[in-house]
Amino acid sequence: MNRTVTSARGTDPLPSPYFREEHELLRRQVRRFVETEIKPFASAWEEQGFVPREVLRRMGELGFFGIRYPAQYGGSELDTMGSVVLAEELGRSSFGGVAVTALVHAEMASVHIANFGSAEQKARYLPDIIAGRTITAIAVTEPDAGSDVKGIRTNARREGESFVINGAKMFITNGVYADLYCVAAKTAPEARASQSISMLLVEKGTPGLKVSRALDKTGWRSSDTAELAFEDCRVPADHLLGREGGGFYSIMRNFQNERIVLGAMAMGEAEEALDLTLDYVTTRKAFGATLYDKQVVRQRLAMLATRVEAGRQLGELVNEVMYACVQFHGGMGYMRESTIERMARDARVHSIGGGATEVMLEEVAKRLRR
Numbered sequence: 001m002n003r004t005v006t007s008a009r010g011t012d013p014l015p016s017p018y019f020r021e022e023h024e025l026l027r028r029q030v031r032r033f034v035e036t037e038i039k040p041f042a043s044a045w046e047e048q049g050f051v052p053r054e055v056l057r058r059m060g061e062l063g064f065f066g067i068r069y070p071a072q073y074g075g076s077e078l079d080t081m082g083s084v085v086l087a088e089e090l091g092r093s094s095f096g097g098v099a100v101t102a103l104v105h106a107e108m109a110s111v112h113i114a115n116f117g118s119a120e121q122k123a124r125y126l127p128d129i130i131a132g133r134t135i136t137a138i139a140v141t142e143p144d145a146g147s148d149v150k151g152i153r154t155n156a157r158r159e160g161e162s163f164v165i166n167g168a169k170m171f172i173t174n175g176v177y178a179d180l181y182c183v184a185a186k187t188a189p190e191a192r193a194s195q196s197i198s199m200l201l202v203e204k205g206t207p208g209l210k211v212s213r214a215l216d217k218t219g220w221r222s223s224d225t226a227e228l229a230f231e232d233c234r235v236p237a238d239h240l241l242g243r244e245g246g247g248f249y250s251i252m253r254n255f256q257n258e259r260i261v262l263g264a265m266a267m268g269e270a271e272e273a274l275d276l277t278l279d280y281v282t283t284r285k286a287f288g289a290t291l292y293d294k295q296v297v298r299q300r301l302a303m304l305a306t307r308v309e310a311g312r313q314l315g316e317l318v319n320e321v322m323y324a325c326v327q328f329h330g331g332m333g334y335m336r337e338s339t340i341e342r343m344a345r346d347a348r349v350h351s352i353g354g355g356a357t358e359v360m361l362e363e364v365a366k367r368l369r370r
C-alpha cells in the first residue's frame with residue numbers, strides 16, 4: 001500500500017516539520033536493515049530467546065547505537081528525532097523483542113554513561129557501546145520496587161576504594177547477555193529517599209554478580225530478560241556514574257528519553273499493524289465485496305491511521321482533550337461561566353467545519369488504499 005499521508009510509509013511522504021534529510025536517510029537505512037537483516041531471521045531469534053551478537057555488532061557498525069553520541073566516540077551527533085526514527089523503524093519490524101534489545105542498549109542504558117559518565121568512563125566504554133561490541137543493560141527495578149524507584153533496597157556500601165553491592169534486580173532487559181550493567185543502588189539508605197540512590201557500573205564477570213534466572217515472557221520473545229543477584233559484588237569506587245546520591249535524578253532524566261523512544265516504537269508498531277491489516281481487508285472478500293468496501297471497516301482503519309499520525313506528529317486530539325477536561329471540571333464544566341465550557345463548545349466545530357470527520361476519513365481511506 002502507498003500511503004502518502006505519513007512519512008513512515010509510502011514512496012512520496014509529505015514534508016514534515018520534524019524530520020530533515022539526514023533523518024530520512026537514516027530512516028531508509030534502518031528500513032533496509034529491517035527488511036534484509038531482521039525480518040527474514042527474527043522468528044528464529046524469538047525461538048532462541050535472544051538476538052545474536054553479530055546482529056547487534058552489525059547495527060553498531062551501521063551507526064544505529066550512536067545516533068546522538070559525540071563523534072569523538074564514533075557517534076553521529078544527530079538530535080532526538082534521530083532516535084525517534086530509529087525507534088519507529090525498529091517498531092515497524094514487527095519484532096518488538098529485537099527493537100527493545102537494541103533500544104534498551106542504545107537509548108535507555110548507555111545514556112546513563114553518555115549523560116552522566118566522567119570523561120574517563122566515556123572514553124573507556126562509549127566507543128565499544130556505539131560499535132555494538134559492548135552491550136548494556138539498565139538495572140533499576142527490583143522484586144519489591146518497580147514504579148516506586150525510591151523504594152529500591154539494593155545497597156552499595158563504601159569500603160575504601162570500592163563499593164560493595166548487595167541486593168536483587170528484576171525484569172532486566174539484556175540482563176542475561178549484557179556486558180555492562182548500569183545499576184541503581186542505595187549508597188546512603190538513611191538519607192532522604194531522593195538523595196539516597198547512586199548509579200554504579202558493573203561489568204559482566206564481576207564476582208558476586210549473578211544472573212539468578214532468565215525470565216520467560218508473554219511477548220518480546222527475542223529479548224532476553226533476567227533477574228539479577230548481587231552478593232557482596234565489589235566494584236571500584238571510580239565505577240560510580242555521576243554524583244554520589246544523584247542517581248534518582250539521573251534515572252528520572254533518562255526515563256524521559258525512554259518514554260520518547262518507547263512512544264516512537266509503539267507508533268511504528270501501530271503503523272505496521274495498520275498496513276498489514278489494510279493489505280488483508282483490501283483482498284479478503286465477504287458478502288460480495290472486499291472487507292474494505294464496508295464503510296465501517298475503512299472508517300475504523302482511517303480513524304486509527306489518523307490518530308497514529310497525530311501521535312507521530314505530537315498533534316492535538318482537541319475534542320478528546322476537551323471531553324476529558326470538561327469531565328474533570330465536573331458540574332462546573334457544564335456551566336456557561338466556566339472557560340472550559342466555552343472552549344469545549346468552540347472546539348466541537350473542528351470535527352465539522354473545514355471538513356467533517358466522516359468526510360475527512362473518506363479522504364484518508366482513499367489514500368490508504370491508493
Ligand SMILES: Cc1cc2nc3c(=O)[nH]c(=O)nc-3n(C[C@H](O)[C@H](O)[C@H](O)COP(=O)(O)OP(=O)(O)OC[C@H]3O[C@@H](n4cnc5c(N)ncnc54)[C@H](O)[C@@H]3O)c2cc1C
Pocket residue numbers: 104137138139140141144145146147148170171172173174217220225
Ligand atoms: C518486559 C519488561 C522489560 C523490562 N525491562 C526493564 C529494564 O531493562 N530495567 C529495569 O530497571 N526495569 C525493567 N522493567 C521493569 C519495569 O520498569 C516495571 O515493570 C515497571 O516500572 C512497573 O513496575 P512493577 O512491575 O514493579 O509494577 P508495580 O510498581 O508493582 O505496579 C503494579 C501496578 O500497580 C499500578 N500502580 C503502580 N503505581 C501506581 C500509582 N502510583 N498509582 C496508580 N496505580 C499504580 C499500575 O497498574 C502497575 O502496573 C521491565 C519490565 C518488563 C515487563
